[in-house]
Amino acid sequence: MxxxxxxxxxxxxxxxxxxxxxxxxxxxxxxxxxxxxxxxxxxxxxxxxxxxxxxxxxxxxxxxxxxxxxxxxxxxxxxxxxxxxxxxxxxxxxxxxxxxxxxxxxxxxxxxxxxxxxxxxxxxxxxxxxxxxxxxxxxxxxxxxxxxxxxxxxxxxxxxxxxxxxxxxxxxxxxxxxxxxxxxxxxxxxxxxxxTGILQNYKVVLSNRHAWGFMLSNSFSFGAMFAYITASSFVFIHYYGFSAQQYAYLFAGNIFSIIIFTAINGRLLNRFGAYTLLKAMAIISCSAGMYLAVITLLKLESPWYLIAGLAVFVGVTGSIGANSMANLLKLLPQQAGTASGISVSMQFAMGAVLGYVVSLFFVNNHPASMNVVICLSACLCLFSLLLTRGFKEV
Structure with a gap:
């Protein structure tokens, strides 16, 4: 009990x-x-x-x-x-x-x-x-x-x-x-x-190199998720011929993928630190993004290739978000509100930008622009963690 x-x-x-x-x-x-x-x-x-x-x-x-x-x-x-x-x-x-x-x-x-x-x-x-x-x-x-x-x-x-x-x-x-x-x-x-004033709190957060690494990593991962949301309905319904109901099932499957990966992340936190898991999930995200770029370059047209890559990429976004926020809050306990506000606002802004970028290069409902944007964003998500080198996990 x-x-x-x-x-x-x-x-x-x-x-x-x-x-x-x-x-x-x-x-x-x-x-x-x-x-x-x-x-x-x-x-x-x-x-x-x-x-x-x-x-x-x-x-x-x-x-x-x-x-x-x-x-x-x-x-x-x-x-x-x-x-x-x-x-x-x-x-x-x-x-x-x-x-x-x-x-x-x-x-x-x-x-x-x-x-x-x-x-x-x-x-x-x-x-x-x-x-x-x-x-x-x-x-x-x-x-x-x-x-x-x-x-x-x-x-x-x-x-x-x-x-x-x-x-x-x-x-x-x-x-x-x-x-x-x-x-x-x-x-x-x-x-x-x-x-302290608002500007002072902003200065503390924005002058911290490690904080930028965590916030950017989270933002690129979340932003790529928005790129997927922006383009996926057109890709699967108009390019691959899925029905609206089939797309709804697919979208629900991706949500469950996030839930599964995040649950696994929660279990692994009993053995590993949030910083270690953040790096591991960012590597998985980058690998999934590169896979999506490769199937685009090789013109592998089957939707199942795309669905498999997206399931992994979308799935780890939740773990990246939770782990990056956890490390950010540990890093700046006295500015937790400011850091949280900047990070969440940044991720929404990145989502808007990357969603717009996908729409600019979207041609005939083909998944190429979506896959390329996801690949680049996933790689930047991982590379952003270079800014966190020297961070000591508590």
């Missing part, structure tokens, strides 16, 4: 996982509702799609603010402020009757929700020991991937059987529950460092 301390720790891990899932739930649940919103608000799909871009911008900006502020004023206070903004904005989304209003409230929703996404990671550093950090981040990543998998299905069900505002009602209830749970359960320690 679990003792009370173990039970509280497990409950706290579930809560932090629920907080980090704010991003995928707020984005992915919303996707199936776009046509319905366009029709109901008498606007075009492009205007509704703009709300996604607005949300991603607000999400990234919010992370860059909450992180360093939390290093100075404490995590819990900033978390509660951000979640209050999210709740208010979600109410606005429910009652929005014009697309302009929805865009404004989605921006506010992103600015509020960013607090949960970035501070949940920083709280891991505050509340758990160095040995537990990579294991807990791995568990959180698995739960986030499950949320990513379930969110669009749940959103589609809500749109099919209810009004699109039902998605925001769900998010409102979810955020209120998380806010109340956080208020009761999170006892974050007050900052132990002397008060």
């Amino acid at each position: 679990l003792n009370s301390t173990q039970t509280r720790s497990k409950a706290l891990i579930i809560l932090l996982s629920a907080l980090v899932a704010f991003g995928p739930l707020s984005i992915d649940m919303y996707l199936p509702s776009l046509p319905s919103i366009a029709l109901d608000l008498s606007t075009n799909v492009a205007a509704v799609q703009k709300t996604i871009t607005i949300f991603l911008i607000g999400f990234s900006v919010g992370m860059l603010v909450y992180g360093p502020l939390s290093d100075r004023y404490g995590r819990k206070r900033l978390l509660m402020i951000g979640m209050l903004i999210y709740v208010f904005a979600t109410l606005g989304c429910i009652f929005a009757h014009q697309i302009e209003h929805l865009q404004i409230f989605r921006l506010l929703q992103a600015l509020g929700g960013a607090s949960a996404s970035v501070l949940s990671r920083a709280l891991v550093r505050d509340l758990f020991s160095n040995a537990d950090i990579p294991k807990i981040l791995s568990v959180m990543h698995i739960i986030t991937m499950i949320a990513t998998l379930v969110a669009p299905l749940l959103g589609a069900l809500i749109v099919e059987y209810a009004h699109w505002s039902g998605i925001f009602i769900f998010l409102l209830v979810y955020s209120l529950l998380c806010m109340c749970w956080s208020q009761v359960s999170i006892q974050a320690p007050k900052p132990t460092q002397a008060p």
Whole structure:
């Protein structure tokens, strides 16, 4: 049987996982509702799609603010402020009757929700020991991937059987529950460092060579994942002739691949350090990327060659993300919020850049540009770790 301390720790891990899932739930649940919103608000799909871009911008900006502020004023206070903004904005989304209003409230929703996404990671550093950090981040990543998998299905069900505002009602209830749970359960320690400004915290993080290595490695891995997301539906549906349902199964399979690799990573952390495993996973990622480039050069057209390479490449992204973040938080414990904010914001920015690069060179739905971008990014993910030479694992 679990003792009370173990039970509280497990409950706290579930809560932090629920907080980090704010991003995928707020984005992915919303996707199936776009046509319905366009029709109901008498606007075009492009205007509704703009709300996604607005949300991603607000999400990234919010992370860059909450992180360093939390290093100075404490995590819990900033978390509660951000979640209050999210709740208010979600109410606005429910009652929005014009697309302009929805865009404004989605921006506010992103600015509020960013607090949960970035501070949940920083709280891991505050509340758990160095040995537990990579294991807990791995568990959180698995739960986030499950949320990513379930969110669009749940959103589609809500749109099919209810009004699109039902998605925001769900998010409102979810955020209120998380806010109340956080208020009761999170006892974050007050900052132990002397008060410093945002710019000083940024200077400490950005002047650290090892930090750059971990952040860049994570960003290139995550960015290549976005390159896959951007191009894969066109590749498999239009080039290889998969049905939409078959592609959905394939995408779900890749999510499960992430879950499996991340679970293996969690097990291996009992024997190896997060830094050792980060290097190992980056080597696997680079090997998978090079494999994808080789099958492109050799013109091996069978989709199964592509599926096998993608399963490995996509699968290790979760482990790379968890291990790089764990090492980053160990490296800069006093600037954990700032480091977490910069790292997560960088990975979203890299995703946007690499997704755009793939689209620039995308020809006749052929997988070549996707495979080449993934290969280059996976190699840069590994080479970025050269900046971490001399890092001593705690």
